[in-house]
Each structure stands twice: as C-alpha cells, then as structure tokens.
Amino acid sequence: MNLNKLIRPAVKAMKSYSSARDEFESQDKDLVFLDANENPFPNGLNRYPDPQQMQLKNKLAALKGLRPSQILCGNGSDEVLDLIFRAFCEPNEDGIITLTPTYGMYAVLANLNGIQQQCVSLTADFQIDVPAVLNAIRPNSKLLFICSPNNPSGNVMSRTAIKEILKAFKGLVVIDEAYIDFTDTESWLEDLSEHPNLVVTQTLSKAYGLAGIRLGICYATEEIIAVLNKIKPPYNINSLTQKAAISAISQRENTKQQLKTILDQRTKLIREFKKIAWIEKLYPTDANFILIRVDNANLRYEQLKNKGIIVRNRTREDGCTNCLRITVGTAEENKRLINTLNTL
Numbered sequence: 001m002n003l004n005k006l007i008r009p010a011v012k013a014m015k016s017y018s019s020a021r022d023e024f025e026s027q028d029k030d031l032v033f034l035d036a037n038e039n040p041f042p043n044g045l046n047r048y049p050d051p052q053q054m055q056l057k058n059k060l061a062a063l064k065g066l067r068p069s070q071i072l073c074g075n076g077s078d079e080v081l082d083l084i085f086r087a088f089c090e091p092n093e094d095g096i097i098t099l100t101p102t103y104g105m106y107a108v109l110a111n112l113n114g115i116q117q118q119c120v121s122l123t124a125d126f127q128i129d130v131p132a133v134l135n136a137i138r139p140n141s142k143l144l145f146i147c148s149p150n151n152p153s154g155n156v157m158s159r160t161a162i163k164e165i166l167k168a169f170k171g172l173v174v175i176d177e178a179y180i181d182f183t184d185t186e187s188w189l190e191d192l193s194e195h196p197n198l199v200v201t202q203t204l205s206k207a208y209g210l211a212g213i214r215l216g217i218c219y220a221t222e223e224i225i226a227v228l229n230k231i232k233p234p235y236n237i238n239s240l241t242q243k244a245a246i247s248a249i250s251q252r253e254n255t256k257q258q259l260k261t262i263l264d265q266r267t268k269l270i271r272e273f274k275k276i277a278w279i280e281k282l283y284p285t286d287a288n289f290i291l292i293r294v295d296n297a298n299l300r301y302e303q304l305k306n307k308g309i310i311v312r313n314r315t316r317e318d319g320c321t322n323c324l325r326i327t328v329g330t331a332e333e334n335k336r337l338i339n340t341l342n343t344l
C-alpha cells in the first residue's frame, strides 16, 4: 500500500486550521490566555477544550497498548468515519466496498460524499465471501468496511478471511469494532503494527453506556492518524465529553458488571426465543443484540410496537428477509419483551 497515493490531492495540499491553544495546551506554566476571545471568568467551561485530547488519548493508549499518536477521537464513530471518507475518497472518482447487510452509515457517507459504493453480499451465515470481495476490487476502490461483530447480524467475521483481504487490498481496510467489548474474540488492535492499511474504529456508545456523550475512536498507524488529524475540526471533542470519557475509562468496574449482566440476559433471551414457535431462526451473536428470523417481520414489528416495545425491523436489508434485531435490555425490560412475545 502507498498511503501517499490514497490521500486526496486537496487534503495533501491544504494547511490545517491552527487553533489558538494548539501550541500552549501542554505547558503547565502560569500563562495568561488572551488569544482565543474567551470570556475570562472561570466556570469550568469558559475555555476551549484541548484540541488534541491528550489526557484522554493517554488513557486510551495505556488501556490499548498503543501510542497516543495512533489515536484519533471523533464526535461519535460517525465523525471518525466521515473524516476517513473525506481524507481518502475523491468525490465522483473513488469508490468503497461494503459487505452487506451491515451498518447503514457507510452507505450514507458514500452517498453524501459522492462516492461509488459496491456492496458485496455476505454468505447465508453472514460471513465474508472472500472471492466475491476480491473480485469487487477496482482501481478506484479506496476503502473497504468490515463490521465485526457485524450489525445487524451480530457475528464476528472470520480472522482468516480478514487477513486475506488485508493482504490483497491496496486501500484501507476499516474494521468497525463498535461491539468488540461484548465478545471474547480478540480485537484487531493487536494487529495494527503488522498491517499498514488497517484502521480500527471503536466507540463509547455501546458497552460503555455513553451514547449520549458522542465519542468514537479511530486507531491506525501514526501516518494515517496524522492525515485525519490534519482535517478534523479543531475542537471536535467538547470538554464535557473528554471529562466523562476519561472518568469512564479510569473506572471500568461498573461497566464490567453491566457487561456481565447484559451477556447473562442475552443467554436468557436466546433460551426464551427458542421456545417461541413463530421465531424460525436465531442467528449466533457476539454483540448486545440478537437477530431473529420470524414468520412475518412486518406483522411482528407492528404487534410489538402496539404493545410499547420497539425493535428494529431489518426485513428490507440484504439477506435479512423477515428479520428483527432486538437489543438486550435490563432484566425487567427483557421480561416484558418475553411476556409480550408469548401473547402474540
């Protein structure tokens, strides 16, 4: 892979915005800040946030065994993904490859940025069809998205399949690990040093219970992170988010406890789903949701909605005819779900 060839010419040529605080943030001298037109009266939030989120990145780096320079934080994974598109995909020229059914944002961002999208269907058990993927690669293919565990199917993708793709593809392989904390399988972070074209994204929105703060994280080589860093909005992670994220990463006991409960509840739900005659298939899951195939997804979705239970109807997604995606809730919520399912 030649990273220099992947970067959009406009991105290579541009200069990044130099924020008032960039050069001074890390000094702890007694400085007087008269450079950013802030209100000088302290209230905990009157100053702009650290544009490089150093305290947060140091925490993440220690947790993941990486260098802070291999980390980029975004306003949710959604911003991270958008930055990846804008750094590497030239509108009306370049293309991406997605493996469907998968997370909807890749398609939204491709459309928004004027990027061709080639969809390669996953196999019937939602694994990667490697020959089909290799066959879909074009000279203008810049990015290939692999969601593992995959949304909406819930399964982890085969390591050997991903290795083959990492070797064969000359663009960037983005592995979306939004659900990695729910599985025992290893993260691809371990493999970053081996694959210069590997990009891994994670988020605090799922297992960490912080969807509201909007923090997505991108891990890659220093070179890739430097490109994304160059184009990101200077103050994209606000002070409240940085603070909440640092605290969540420092004290993970509560999160670990909740994770255990969610996994126990997942097992219980699977057991109960198996007893329901009109649930025709349960797909194996490594995430905090379960994809089920039912007799009539539109009907069951409406029936549940009318009883106040909202699930995700995926029937129109590739390979997901009559499938519903159900998130694992609290014990009480799941009990209500099961009781309701049993009355339908």
Ligand SMILES: *Cc1c(COP(=O)(O)O)cnc(C)c1O
Pocket (backbone or CB within 6 Å): 075, 076, 077, 078, 079, 103, 147, 151, 176, 178, 202, 203, 204, 205, 206, 211, 214, 215, 216
């Ligand atoms: C939920 C989810 C995300 C999270 O996005 P955020 O913007 O970080 O909340 C990312 N990828 C996938 C596949 C998801 O399902």
